[in-house]
Each structure stands twice: as C-alpha cells, then as structure tokens.
Amino acid sequence: MTGVAESRQLREVAEQAAKLVRVPLLDAFRSNIAVGYKVDLHDVVTMHDKESEVAIRAFILDRVPDSAVLGEEDGASGAGRVHWYVDPIDGTANFARGLAFWCVSVGAVIDGEVVAGAVYDPVAELMFSADLSGAWLNGAPLRSRSVADERHATLITGYPVARDLRLDGRERALAHFGKLVETFSALRRPGSAALSICHVAAGWVDAAAGFGVNAWDVAAAILILRQAQGAYRPLTLGKVGTEARDFMCPGYVALGAGADYPTLMRVAYDISDRRDAAAAGRPKLSVAGGKP
Numbered sequence: 001m002t003g004v005a006e007s008r009q010l011r012e013v014a015e016q017a018a019k020l021v022r023v024p025l026l027d028a029f030r031s032n033i034a035v036g037y038k039v040d041l042h043d044v045v046t047m048h049d050k051e052s053e054v055a056i057r058a059f060i061l062d063r064v065p066d067s068a069v070l071g072e073e074d075g076a077s078g079a080g081r082v083h084w085y086v087d088p089i090d091g092t093a094n095f096a097r098g099l100a101f102w103c104v105s106v107g108a109v110i111d112g113e114v115v116a117g118a119v120y121d122p123v124a125e126l127m128f129s130a131d132l133s134g135a136w137l138n139g140a141p142l143r144s145r146s147v148a149d150e151r152h153a154t155l156i157t158g159y160p161v162a163r164d165l166r167l168d169g170r171e172r173a174l175a176h177f178g179k180l181v182e183t184f185s186a187l188r189r190p191g192s193a194a195l196s197i198c199h200v201a202a203g204w205v206d207a208a209a210g211f212g213v214n215a216w217d218v219a220a221a222i223l224i225l226r227q228a229q230g231a232y233r234p235l236t237l238g239k240v241g242t243e244a245r246d247f248m249c250p251g252y253v254a255l256g257a258g259a260d261y262p263t264l265m266r267v268a269y270d271i272s273d274r275r276d277a278a279a280a281g282r283p284k285l286s287v288a289g290g291k292p
Contacts, residue, residue: 001111002111002115003132008131010116011108011117011118014107015127015129016063017063017106018104018127020059021052021104022120024048024052025089028046029095033048056071056086056088056104060084061078064080067082068084069084069086070216071088071216072086084106084109085215087104087105087214087216089103089104090105090119090195099190101192101195102123102191103192103195104119104122105117105119105194105216106220114219114222115131116130116223117129117220117222119198119220121198126138130227130228135223142201142228143203143229144225144230146206146255146257146258147206147259148259152185153206154184154185155180155184155205155207155264156196156209157180157209158210158211159173159209159271163212179267180263183263193218193221193252194217194218196208197222197224197225197254200255201221201254201256207261207264208254209252209254211268213250213251213252215247218247221254225254228257229257230256231254231259232246232254233253233254235249235252235268235269237250237275238276251268253268
C-alpha cells in the first residue's frame with residue numbers, strides 16, 4: 001500500500017518532470033511548427049511532443065529508477081513498480097496552431113491506483129497537482145465548486161468529433177450535441193482533456209466530458225479532480241470491460257462539487273451504452289436514456 005509520504009515524493013517528481021520542458025515548449029509555441037499526423041488528419045503530432053517525452057522519460061527514470069513509463073508517443077519503457085502515464089503535450093492541435101489551451105500531464109500509478117500527478121499549463125503558469133493528501137494549484141489548496149442546476153452551468157466537451165460521427169451516427173451525435181447546447185448555459189470546446197478536467201477541479205467550469213481519451217490524458221487529472229472534492233465518472237464506450245480502472249476507460253464525465261446534471265449523464269450513458277452494445281454484438285437500444 002502506498003503511503004502519503006511516498007505519494008508526496010512522487011508528486012514532486014511529477015511536477016518537476018512537467019516543468020522540465022517548459023522553456024523549449026514556450027520557445028516553440030506560436031512559431032512555425034511542422035505538423036505530422038497519426039491515426040488521421042484530426043490526430044496531430046509534432047517533433048516537440050516527441051522531444052518532450054524523451055526528456056520527461058529520462059528524468060523520471062533517473063529520479064525514480066523503480067519505474068515504468070508509458071508515453072503517448074514512444075510507448076512503454078522500464079519495468080518498475082511505479083507506472084507513469086505521460087502526455088508531453090495534451091492539446092497538440094492547439095499548441096501547433098497557437099491556441100493557448102494545452103498542457104503537460106504526468107501521472108503516477110501504483111498497483112492500479114493513481115497516487116500522484118501533475119498537469120502543467122506553461123502559458124498561464126498553472127501547476128495543478130495532487131497526491132494522497134490533497135490537491136493544489138501553484139501550491140495553494142484546490143477545491144472544486146459547481147452550480148447545482150445544469151441550466152446555469154458551463155460544460156467543456158469536445159463531442160462530437162469526426163470519430164464520434166462515425167461511431168454514433170451523424171444524426172444521433174448531432175442530436176446529443178444539440179441537447180447539451182440547449183440545456184447548458186454555456187458549452188465550450190477548448191481541446192485538452194487534462195486541462196479541462198483541471199478547470200473543473202479549480203471551479204472555473206462546472207463539468208467536462210470526453211469520449212475518446214487515453215490513460216496518459218487523464219490519469220493525473222483524475223486524482224487532481226477527486227482530491228479537489230470533484231467527481232469522475234468513467235465511461236467504457238465498448239473499448240474496455242466494466243472492471244477496467246477509471247484512467248483506462250476511454251470516456252468520462254467530470255463534475256465539480258455540488259453538480260447534479262441529469263441531462264449530461266443521460267447523454268453520456270446513452271453514448272457509452274450504445275457503444276458497449278455494438279462492441280458486444282447486441283442490438284442497439286431503441287430509445288435514448290442510458291443509465292439513471
């Protein structure tokens with residue numbers, strides 16, 4: 001079992017690793033950045049993602065030799081007790097185009113539980129971090145807060161992207177989006193899961209939802225949100241079983257303390273339940289609704 005002292009030490013390493021790449025990333029930001037693509041034209045990568053991951057990986061393995069590092073760009077290395085999930089730039093498309101909503105995310109997992117993490121926004125100089133004793137923003141205790149009524153709330157979501165239109169069907173996906181637009185006071189699509197969840201943890205927005213994330217996107221942010229008294233609801237989306245750890249699930253709803261958003265939850269669970277059914281070869285649900 002991981003103790004508070006060890007988790008605090010790992011948080012400090014996560015913070016240092018995230019800040020390690022601040023200068024080269026800020027030097028590159030809003031310059032003439034060459035862009036490549038991974039899965040499709042919506043999945044952007046740059047040389048700065050790869051170089052930052054190499055630097056963070058080397059730093060972590062030097063500071064905590066009993067580690068395995070899983071990064072977005074170069075996969076896994078090492079075979080230690082502490083598993084690190086690293087996204088060198090979460091929000092690469094924003095970074096590459098000069099939009100100031102991107103971050104570095106570093107999370108530490110032991111025995112399947114996130115025990116420390118840091119999400120760093122170099123442009124705004126914001127360090128969100130957490131360990132087993134709490135969550136902080138630039139060293140000050142962090143507490144989430146949300147308005148109780150979703151009609152007065154602000155929601156961050158990237159849904160739907162092109163992949164969602166393919167998986168859920170254009171008509172249904174746009175209907176889901178329309179329902180969220182009609183329900184919430186404001187809906188924003190800034191484009192970084194880790195930073196969106198941290199904005200919920202800080203009380204700057206009321207909720208966030210994503211339907212295509214990876215462990216390196218959310219591992220650190222999950223702990224930050226929960227230690228800030230927020231709630232994280234994982235969604236399996238037909239990709240993992242119900243026994244999967246939260247940070248391994250490809251979808252989520254993040255809620256600040258005090259949030260009660262039935263429309264958001266109905267939409268999220270309908271998307272997830274339908275994808276679960278499709279993956280299992282079961283008939284799709286005939287009506288929207290999902291879990292209560």
